[in-house]
Amino acid sequence: MNFLRSLLEAALTMVVVLGLARWALGLFSKKATVYRATPARQLALLTWPLLAVGTGFATAAPGLVAATAFERWLAWGLLLAVLALAAPALLLHLRYYTLNAATTLVFNPLEGHLQVALDEVLAYDPARQGWPGPVEWSRCRWPGVFWRRYEYLRLPLPQGDIILTSLVLPDMHLLVRYLRHFGVVVVERRRPWAWI
Numbered sequence: 001m002n003f004l005r006s007l008l009e010a011a012l013t014m015v016v017v018l019g020l021a022r023w024a025l026g027l028f029s030k031k032a033t034v035y036r037a038t039p040a041r042q043l044a045l046l047t048w049p050l051l052a053v054g055t056g057f058a059t060a061a062p063g064l065v066a067a068t069a070f071e072r073w074l075a076w077g078l079l080l081a082v083l084a085l086a087a088p089a090l091l092l093h094l095r096y097y098t099l100n101a102a103t104t105l106v107f108n109p110l111e112g113h114l115q116v117a118l119d120e121v122l123a124y125d126p127a128r129q130g131w132p133g134p135v136e137w138s139r140c141r142w143p144g145v146f147w148r149r150y151e152y153l154r155l156p157l158p159q160g161d162i163i164l165t166s167l168v169l170p171d172m173h174l175l176v177r178y179l180r181h182f183g184v185v186v187v188e189r190r191r192p193w194a195w196i
Contacts, residue, residue, distance in 0.1 A: 056082025
């Protein structure tokens with residue numbers, strides 16, 4: 001019980017410290033054009049699922065060893081309900097992280113600059129390779145289930161598709177508008193679960 005409480009307090013402290021640091025650094029820095037799956041972005045996406053899991057464990061932990069069977073069943077039911085609410089976001093996050101851990105996006109729409117690198121090797125540059133064919137933009141049909149927007153873009157290239165997830169670029173609308181401005185067909189798909 002004490003371990004879970006201290007874990008929850010540490011998570012809240014990290015969220016506050018990272019939020020304040022990001023705000024302070026934002027005052028003195030220019031707008032970023034390089035996007036990666038940074039720890040701060042991952043923590044922002046995982047804040048609510050982790051808080052839900054921590055709260056569920058803290059609430060249900062005393063009931064798991066209760067004296068009566070009814071209290072134990074009630075505690076297990078609460079714990080499973082909380083995990084069922086947090087599990088989809090945690091699974092999507094893990095999947096998106098495995099796809100984009102090595103992805104770097106250089107995107108500055110004002111200068112007309114877009115590049116995608118995989119493991120620090122340039123994989124896509126429309127200035128050299130031309131624009132891809134139709135781009136698939138998959139969005140979650142029920143975004144409220146996951147607390148945050150989970151979506152991805154699939155850029156078709158001859159050597160294989162490049163997947164850009166919301167873990168790399170927080171707002172896909174900017175990139176979609178940019179692609180549409182240059183005549184790229186963006187096919188929007190609504191999925192019950194934005195799994196790749």
